[in-house]
Amino acid sequence: MGLGTAGTGTGPVSVRRGVPAGAERRAAELYWDAFGRKLGPALNPPDKAVSFLADHLNADRAVCALLDGQLVGLAGYQLGGRAFTGGSASAVLRAYGHLRGLHRLLFLALFERRPDPGQLVMDGIAVAPGIRGRGVGSLLIEEVAAVAAEQDCRQIRLDVIDTNPRARALYERLGFTAVRTERTPYLRGLMGFGAVTTMRRPVEPKGTKETKGLSTP
Numbered sequence: 001m002g003l004g005t006a007g008t009g010t011g012p013v014s015v016r017r018g019v020p021a022g023a024e025r026r027a028a029e030l031y032w033d034a035f036g037r038k039l040g041p042a043l044n045p046p047d048k049a050v051s052f053l054a055d056h057l058n059a060d061r062a063v064c065a066l067l068d069g070q071l072v073g074l075a076g077y078q079l080g081g082r083a084f085t086g087g088s089a090s091a092v093l094r095a096y097g098h099l100r101g102l103h104r105l106l107f108l109a110l111f112e113r114r115p116d117p118g119q120l121v122m123d124g125i126a127v128a129p130g131i132r133g134r135g136v137g138s139l140l141i142e143e144v145a146a147v148a149a150e151q152d153c154r155q156i157r158l159d160v161i162d163t164n165p166r167a168r169a170l171y172e173r174l175g176f177t178a179v180r181t182e183r184t185p186y187l188r189g190l191m192g193f194g195a196v197t198t199m200r201r202p203v204e205p206k207g208t209k210e211t212k213g214l215s216t217p
């Protein structure tokens, strides 16, 4: 389903729901490229991490951007108790061994996010480095917003780390506002960030899109 396009200079980018069959590994690579630093203590070494993510992702919990048939971006989300990044505790222990797997579960628990009723929680957005800054990330977020509206969610929630001010600027431009910042100085050495900010954006009910005010740069 081609729902949106962005001019990239190389061709049109189309946005669709779900990870296309066969693109799971590419999706996991994009995700790892964006979040490897944060997920490393839980899922390293990188090769194994990418395989684990690819094997356990829930393809129906992401919107994807395609350029010439190749996956170039994705935004995962959690809805109805199901997140983009799957993999139960027992899957982690199976893949990494019971002894080595245990402390990994503790790191993963740090990133556990439970949506409140009526909330869709974003589970990571990543665009291939070569085509960032051309509107693909914005298209993906608007597609997630469309999913949220269809599912009668009232709010979208996401987390952004303090070392990613450009992503935060993007979220603010798209109507997200910060509601809480949790300081995590104990994670700075291990994962590179010292605070996590939660942001929210109200969901426009279906059919009211034309009344939306345009954001100014």
Ligand SMILES: CC(C)(COP(=O)(O)OP(=O)(O)OC[C@H]1O[C@@H](n2cnc3c(N)ncnc32)[C@H](O)[C@@H]1OP(=O)(O)O)[C@@H](O)C(=O)NCCC(=O)NCCS
Pocket: 034, 035, 124, 125, 126, 127, 128, 131, 132, 133, 134, 135, 136, 137, 138, 139, 159, 160, 161, 164, 166, 167, 169, 170
């Ligand atoms: C954040 C990210 C998804 C944005 O995707 P994108 O396709 O570059 O987004 P857009 O082109 O729609 O918007 C770009 C805007 O986002 C911001 N931005 C964030 N990271 C950027 C990057 N690495 N390069 C360019 N712009 C970036 C800028 O404010 C930019 O605004 P500008 O064009 O006015 O300068 C993408 O940069 C990315 O994958 N980054 C690495 C992973 C990541 O940080 N994910 C978010 C974690 S909370």
